[in-house]
Amino acid sequence: MYIIKLDAIASTNTYLKDLASVTLPKDYTIVVAEKQTQGRGQMGAEWHSESGKNLTASVFKKLPSINVGDQFYISMTVSLAIFKALSVFKIPQLRIKWPNDILSADTKLCGILIENVIKNNSLQGSIIGFGLNLNQKFFDNLPNASSMSLLTGVIYNKDEVLFEVLKQLRVYFNLLESKKHAEIKLEYESLLFRKEKPSTFRTSKDESFSGIIKGVTDYGHLKVWTEDELIKTFDLKEIMLLF
Template sequence: MYIIKLNAIDSTNTYLKDLSTVALPIDYTVVVAELQTKGRGQMGAKWKAESGKNLTASVFKRLPYFSITEQFYISMAVSLALIKALRTFKIPQLRIKWPNDILSADTKLCGILIENVIKNNNLQGSIIGFGLNVNQKFYNNLPQASSMSLVSGVIYNKDEVLSEVLKQLKIHFDLLESKQFLEIKTEYESLLFRKNKPSTFRTSKNDSFSGIIQGVTENGQLQVWTEDGVIKTFDLKEIKLMY
């Protein structure tokens, strides 16, 4: 494992992406920054974190054994790795808000952004970026945001947290390599936020509807039992689960 520590950078994902355009980084190359000036989330969302208080990092994982059609299993495995890491620090009521936000109860602790490196229609590797709120206490105009410290009352050593996250990532990528897909998907679905509960969704056209989350497809679409008694599938761009 090769760890690069930086004081400030625009984005740890972008740093690894730039490296990978020249040559594939060493397996488990890790980039950690005290501050990201242009941190990114799903769908181009901006990720803002207070300098020095949180864990903003990206990991490069080579995936020579993996098919492009299996990409969402990477997201599921990474989500589970973060959940397992947080459990070791006694963070309660952990859930995954589809596709891969990590919550404690109904507040967000961690965002994940996975960008796959594909060349000649082959999956070369994956850049796994995560922003984990560790010791930050104040979130202006972000009522759904929280941190490990706010949830537990404990101040954490970020290096210890990073070490546990990397340990769990390795465990879960070993599961992927051994094709433990059913186990990964079953556990992921069991942790979905608001699964089997009536929920409100907003479409890309800004319409709202009610439904009940049933699970996900193998390619990551959300399965929702709708009011007309039909299970429908939705891509990330199509709907948003409201809190």
């Protein structure tokens, strides 16, 4: 394990990507920043985090034995690891919102951005970025955001939370590297937010429809039982879960 701590940086993921473009970092190289000026989320969204109050970090994980086609299993693995770490700190009502947001009830605690390093159609490794709300108290214009501290009243030590996340990443990546794909997918699906509950979705064409989440495909598409009694699959660009 090799930890790089920075006061401020544009993006911890970008920092690791720049390193990887020269030579692959050591396994479990970690970059932690007190402040990110250009933090990124899924689909190019910005990640807003109050300086010094939260855990913003990226981890480089070498994955020479994982097939390029199994990239969504990396996402499931990371989601499960962070979910388990938060469970250790007794955060209530945890769920995973597809594809990899971590919620408590219906408020967002953690966003994850995974960028895979692929050369010659071979997966070299993954840059795993996550923003975990620890001690922030106010989320202006973010009504669906919360923090560990708001939920429990505890002030958390960032290093303690980071090391628990890293511990669980090792556990779950060991499962992935042992080809326990079915076990990973079964656990992930069991923790999906609003699974088997009637939910409303919005399409990329700004149309709404109702359906019931049934699970995911191996490639990360969401399986939804729709009103016409067909199970349809959607990728991240096609629909948004509205609750």
